[in-house]
Amino acid sequence: MTILNQRYLPRWAVFLLDIFICFISFATMFLILDGTPLKPHTVWPTPLRGLFLISINVIFFYLFKTYAGIVRHSTFTDIFKVASSSFLTAISVITFNYIYFLFTDQKIFLTTGILLYMFFSFTLMLFFRIAVKEAYQYLKKFTTGKLKKRVVILGMDDQTISLGKALTTESNLPYKLVGFITENQINKNLKILNKPVFSVPITNTSNEFTELLAQHNLDGVLIVSESLSIKEKNQIVEACLANKVEIFNVPLVEHWNRKEDIQTQIKPIQIEDLLERSPIEMDIGLIKSDLYGKTILVTGGAGSIGSEIVKQLAVFSPKKIVILDNAESALHEMELYMNQNHSGLNFTIMLADIRNLERMEMLFAKYKFNMVYHAAAYKHVPLIEKNPHEAVYVNIGGTINLANLSVKYNIEKFVMISTDKAVNPTNVMGASKRAAEMYVQSLQDHINTNTRFITTRFGNVLGSNGSVIPYFRKQIAYGGPVTVTHKDIIRYFMTISEACQLVLQAGTMGNGGEIYVFDMGKPIKILDMAERMIRLSGLKPYEDIDIEITGLRPGEKLYEELLNDTSTSLPTYHSKIMVSKVPTVDYTEISIKIQEIVAISQYGKGKEIVKKLKELIPEFLSNNSEYEILDLQKHL
Template sequence: MGDIFKIRELRYIPRWSVFFIDISVIFFSVLVSYLFLKSLGVRLNFIEYQNEKIFSVIIVNILFILLFKTYAGIIRHSTFSDFCKILWSSGSTLITLLGLNFISALALGKPLFLYPVLFLFFFISIFLMFFFRMITKQFFSIFIDKDVSSKERVAVVGIGDTSVSLANAIIHNPDHPYQLAGFLSARSDSKKAMLLGHKIYNKKQFLKSDNLREQFDAVLIKDMMTKREMEEWTALALDHGLKVLKAPVASIIKEDDVVKGIRPLKIEDLLNRPAIKIEGEEVKSFHVNKTILVTGGAGSIGSEIVRQVAQLKSSLIVVVDQAESPLYELQLELLERFPNQRFKFVLADISNYSRMEKLFEDHRFSIVYHAAAYKHVPLIEDNPHEAIFVNIGGTKNLALLSKKYNVNRFVMVSTDKAVNPTNVMGASKRAAELFVQSLQNSSENTTKFITTRFGNVLGSNGSVIPHFKKQIEKGGPVTITHPDIIRYFMTIPEACELVLQAGTMGKGGEIYVFDMGKPVKILDLAERMIKLSGYTPGIDIKIDFIGLRPGEKLYEELLTDHSTTIPTHHEKIMISRDPVMAFEDIEALCQQIIMLAVNKDSLQIVKTLKVIVPEFISNNSEFEVLDKISEHEVYE
């Protein structure tokens, strides 16, 4: 038993052993070649120098083995390139010996070696070296590698070159928990074909047969697929109880890294769209050697803005946030990832004007990215004064300081909830938009004030997808406010690229909106996430409808009713021309609402907010009474 365990602990055959075996194969091949011809009664040339001739063949071949390093690869992971090395080595040996024969024939009148001997030696040696490697691979596969019964049986989608490379990567990396079980193809002309020793199953054949579904545990798709292909194969797999795995073949070169990168498909993969085309050089030129301020820098959007700006060779990036622990964690990450970039991490509240002014005075920023805001709708509905302090007052502080200290560009991150708002959070962001826009044409202004507006961000703090994941991990139920609720989604990197691009292309005063594609029904999102986690919606994981939360609406919008959309040179980026207010008017209203927030008079705060944002109609909220009063006043 002890010997068996020692064999199982063997991970590879040492190189010196492979070298010795290859030499033994060469010696054996020469002897077999000569003995075969001798048994046929063939008379050999220069019989008196037979030992020397055999020795010279072996020496020549050893020299080429050393040159091409045929012994260097780990045999259990041999690939086509390793077999090519053997061909090059043996072929070069044959050519060299043929050259010696040619010289011998010219000088001595007859060749040194009989040509049948050379060709027999060539074919026998190649065959035996190949055979040795194949037997070794099979030995490791059966006796050394992990028990295949514990591995996931994977069906690779596609039969093209990329799929074959992916399948080879799985075969040649037995330490990973996957076993190639076959291929899936939409084509119908390959039913009886075999690929890498495995069957190719047609999609229709797969759908009709329960036996085929029993042969697989998971379907493996590639990140190079179109969204439509990915959705089709995902639906096929999930409908039949199979896992869906994704391989990063587009961005990884090494086979081992490809297999390491295989992971369960995430809902974000299905919601993602082709990334917006960003003019990298133009964006970079705006940031090189500039001092940048990012507020809300420890949040989902702010931290990604910092990561992207850190690649653009700015002279200094100042990161401001009032959340201590997230800011510290970001500091540790950025200092490790970007050792050559200068950072300054500031724990501060943007509603503190004097604290902010000290930063502007000390650093003279060229660009300000304003991502700091309170964003959770129900919390803000219960605490409207906090939205006034941060979303309006904080934005007002930063915008006025940007004008005072001649910041070149001020880029504000806004939200689709600012459009026809139904909650305090959205209305406070719309008020902030109005204030920022009003400064563009104010007296003595040199700053370009730019706003970006987009929908929900996949994976951001507190967003629906991480929330659903936690609920699924706990065994459910998954809670949805309403069966018909829909939302737009975009990825965090995509959102931040939009912010950087807007800061570059903006002339001042614009609100940029993004073509976010089709909205997603949250119920469909939840059901898909449950299936991707290996459960059945409604059976394994229940879905509960809890009703709309205060201030929440079924449908989000990106444009106001009175706005017009102007295209830009980016097909996915548009300019929303919303109504604007004069600086003096919005300034006075903001001062008034901030004073009300100090007194924490929620009704008066929201009433004034509705004056600033006339389209703000509360929904499922205690503040709906204010809309009824307003309607009654109009009627009177």
């Protein structure tokens, strides 16, 4: 293992080194003053003065978490924390010194000594961080020379041999290819690219595999995407982690962008690569015929889900795609992406808000859409719990605007993106999405409705804005702690690509009014995910990176459901898509109730809005929220 394999200097090590620097600073201050006419006060013995001063400094270390950052990535914020702890230590001790003087007419510390201590301790801690940062950068550059990670490649086929050729011909890469590993029985003297081929069982992570890692002093194992199943990857990852060997994931060679970009293609394996997901099979022909020659509106088109829907629609070359969002910066990024990757596609970027009915009507009249994919929504549970007005305006009111216009302009198909949080909702966000589902369902059966309203419902999406995995990754990068709301909380996960593939497939189904739910696989315990992500980062949970249980957030529940208690699900011709048979509410009845909710949201308080939502959705029971009192009042 090279020095660089230690990804982060442990927090306890930084903490102890900073304390050691404090002792050095106090000793230096004492020696300097000892050679001057300024003599320290002798009310307290020198060791006690030093212990007191350093203890105050340690308290501020803890308060400012000066040890929590990654030293080699120290920023101005980290330096500011160190400076603040030193400055406040000096202020606190000087204040204590003068208070002591007022009561006893004696001083414990020389003010000059305290200021010298502050200067020395801050300077040395700053120098320590700069030295580590510069040393790491030097060692990182040095890896292109003598220090290279010794790696093996799993598998022996055209893909792995192409990868091996790239590693052996590019001298500036920080990897040294030791050989290939295969489970096939081969001649022991077989070599590829003049590198040995090791024949050992790998899928059951045998002792032979572990011994091979140790015998050849391996630093890393390279896995080519799609060469192994998820189950096999997990077995190998566990064996490598147990032996402190890094695991790298490499895309198929034909997916590499540029030859000179090989190093960026080799990345540490991520938690997303290890979640057990079977591949999605799409009926490409059916989707293509459904989208051919169509003008399509995608709302929320710059968001996580909406942008992926746009990217997948672009493959089928519809007549025109209008990408609508009210997030200016994200929409600009989307435009740059489309110009770079789909310049031949007829698309329009539209900055607009679905709450603005007049603006929406102008667009419907101008573009004469054939289809609408409605992905625009507010989705962050704790934030919406504090702002129920906005949930009503966007998730309900915005959906009503689009749905009514779809009927008025004879849109062929309206596909709405919903959420598992709409099932037996425990928060305002889920309730607002359930209300939107109920409205479009009732509209389907309304007189003179030719539009097919289709609702798709799924759980958490990996890598989406605000999702848990990027959040954990940032917390690990900052040195922790990683925060989990409850030790038993579980969630369903699906990749953005998978979710949007199923959205397009579900859009080809049914006669309208259906709610389609997706097979989300097995639920995942969030605490287990956090622990594994820390281990994949080369660290130890609870030692290098702590995990804190913070308590459920407002409106959050331990597990999500895809069907409510009274629902039944029926299979479709696609194994991963089921149709939920949810009773439809009368259009007139729900219209009146929703109009009341919208009217109250313009001037009413949060509790009044939520109370009306609970009347509309009887199964809406608040959890860990200020609105729980409304449920108690209802049963009195």
